[in-house]
Amino acid sequence: xxxxxxxxxxxxxxxxxxxxxxxxxxxxxxxxxxxxxxxxxxxxxxxxxxxxxxxxxxxxxxxxxxxxxxxxxxxxxxxxxxxxxxxxxxxxxxxxxxxxxxxxxxxxxxxxxxxxxxxxxxxxxxxxxxxxxxxxxxxxxxxxxxxxxxxxxxxxxxxxxxxxxxxxxxxxxxxx
Numbered sequence: 001x002x003x004x005x006x007x008x009x010x011x012x013x014x015x016x017x018x019x020x021x022x023x024x025x026x027x028x029x030x031x032x033x034x035x036x037x038x039x040x041x042x043x044x045x046x047x048x049x050x051x052x053x054x055x056x057x058x059x060x061x062x063x064x065x066x067x068x069x070x071x072x073x074x075x076x077x078x079x080x081x082x083x084x085x086x087x088x089x090x091x092x093x094x095x096x097x098x099x100x101x102x103x104x105x106x107x108x109x110x111x112x113x114x115x116x117x118x119x120x121x122x123x124x125x126x127x128x129x130x131x132x133x134x135x136x137x138x139x140x141x142x143x144x145x146x147x148x149x150x151x152x153x154x155x156x157x158x159x160x161x162x163x164x165x166x167x168x169x170x171x172x173x174x175x176x
Contacts, residue, residue: 006030006054014058022149025100026059032089043089048123049081052113055099056127059111063101068146069131074138079108080128082163087122089115095122102126102160103153104140110160126163 010028020026030051038044043051060066060076069076089095095117102110111127131138140153 001035003050003054007057010054010058011061014061017058017062019064020059020062022063022144022147022151023101023103023154024063025098026055026062028055028058028097028099030054030095030097032091032093032095034091037091041090043122045083045085048085048089048115049083049125051115052097052099052125052127055097055113056111059099059101064147064149065131065143068143072133072138072146074143075132077130077132078127079130080167081125083123083125085123087117087120089117089122093117103156104144105153105156106139106141107137108164109140109143110156126160128164128167 014026014028032043036043036047036051038047056076057066060069065076068074095115097113097115099111099113102112104110108128108130111129112124113127114124115122131140131143144151
């Protein structure tokens with residue numbers, strides 16, 4: 001089930017937080033609740049991706065994306081991701097989430113989120129995201145203009161471009 005109550009809490013908590021630059025880092029604190037765990041008594045891998053929304057939406061609010069989405073009746077979508085899991089997060093364990101926009105290209109906005117427990121990174125996700133309207137995708141250039149962001153994207157790190165290139169070689173639709 002989607003964590004609607006937790007999302008509402010994050011939206012209310014950060015509604016008046018200081019603005020962040022487009023590539024600023026949003027930091028938030030969370031707890032792994034019993035309904036987040038799997039049979040191995042640790043944070044479920046699928047739930048991890050859902051919980052990263054708790055960082056992405058406040059990040060959108062603080063960078064000025066949220067008002068542009070509301071004004072234009074746009075939405076945001078995850079169009080792909082790659083996740084690395086390294087440490088267990090157990091029930092009732094506190095973790096810190098860090099979320100930021102890495103940059104953008106002609107088509108995608110690239111985001112990353114990381115969870116930290118006891119100062120060590122437990123997971124990291126690279127997200128290829130897009131802004132959409134009823135008529136399809138909105139270019140990042142148009143999104144940035146609507147946000148009043150007049151900067152060029154930082155150069156995307158090699159791990160981003162390498163993953164994007166590798167993903168283009170993946171057959172679609174899959175031949176299962």
